[in-house]
Amino acid sequence: MKNKVVLYFSAAQSEQPIIYRLVKNYDLVVNILKADINPQKQGYLVVEMEGEKDKYQEGISFLKGLGVIVESLSETVVWQEDVCIQCGACASFCPTEALEINRETMEISFNNSKCVVCGMCLDCCPTRAITLHFDIRGLV
């Protein structure tokens, strides 16, 4: 199985080689998408983890056992209308027609409720008007 999760660390936990253990002991493929983690400070990692279902669950249990808070990732695609030049390059890549061209006006619009956050639009936008935001909760 494969999931994107946010791992919240305390200052003490950030000193430990946690990713190494996930790879070595649980045979997981770990892809770090975003990180804000420093020695002696609390922080977070946004990771995509992939592996056998049992191993994946064991890996999550290992993290929780260490006191790491594990939450599934909530992501949002943001379309910056003021940066968009209305070229339309994104629309054919959007699988759910969240980004859609009005064929009368040829104008693009973004319907957030249709977006499944696949990220296909991010690379094809030449003005980088489409961005992916990870919803990271404020750390205590």
Next chain:
Amino acid sequence: MTCKKTYEEINEKIRQGEAVVVTAEEVIGIVEEKGYERAAKEIDVVTTGTFGPMCSSGAFINFGHSNPRIKMKKVWLNGVEAYAGIAAVDAYLGAAQLPDTDPENKVYPGRFSYGGGHVIHDLVAGKEIRLEATAYGTDCYPNKKVDTIITLNDVNEAFIFNPRNAYQNYNCAVNLGDRTLYTYMGILKPHLGNASYATAGQLSPLLNDPYYKTLGIGTRIFLGGGIGYVAWNGTQHHPNVLRGENGVPMATAGTLSVIGDLKQMDPNWLVGLSYIGYGATMAVGIGIPIPILDEEILRYTAVKDEDIYCPIVDYNEGYPYSKPIDLGLANFKALKSGKIIINGKEIKTTSQSSYPRARIIAATLKQWIQDGTFELIRPVAPIPSAEADIEFKSIPERSVEGFFLNGNGRD
């Protein structure tokens, strides 16, 4: 009786506030309602527009001198190198230039987040730009290093001079291969996953005057949100290609070289672009007014998307390796509908030029002319048209062995 008008007659009407100006979209409906003859009598100017990536663009800048003076050997703006092989503090910043530190395609596909086009956009937006220059020092120009912050207001001259813009028609790019391609036509999905096209079609300047009968050297145009001029034909200008009965080329054909003062332009119409896996470039806004000198010119401006065809080209092998793979033509109306048929398969289309922005350019130019602030200029010389015997050349493959020995090269 056929209708004939001169540039001067049209300009007199503009001065009187009586000129009838319509966009290249609006003229289509007017012709359908009134016919060519009446439309040609009534309409004085048709305005066009296009807004899309135009890599062959850039700006000449004179920075003024440092004290002591400097003869810049190398110069960078926000880390993007400009060509300094001209006079002491002159440079040319190209839209496709990348920072020296850009990782390019080392991690494929590269991001190309910032380049010359982005610098030009930032300059026009009035942003502060880091200027670095190095030199070897001379008696007249002793300074060897400049590292400072400038804005567009600080430089003496800054003018856009784009060697190739406003391509008259372009390829519809597809991918016959089995891996995703990252091109200047955007991302091309494998196995005919999408078809990418450019130009503003029925609004596009050179598709509305296909034989360049009214536009030539000296024509005043909308350029980057300000006023510019046609300087020359563009590079790779290749007008003698297959054309339809309406004169519209069915392949890439004419191009324009354009010039204009950057200081009166607008960042909305010069926008830095990042093409993943390909590079950085700039979207340039261009609008050209077409004087309706006679009914023939009016007929050209009434061209519709359904009358415009462009060649479908494979970018897996066809384009990069110049292999002739015939995939036929794509109709522009179909391209704009979102789907075309290739080899019996329905394929989603991907647009690279902004049609909504092209429409705004044509409307803006129309407004300028109606307001009397923009008069037309009769070209001082024509650019080569379809009858010109222009050969499309490639780099010759010749052996350089013995080049310095057989008397042809330098001693």
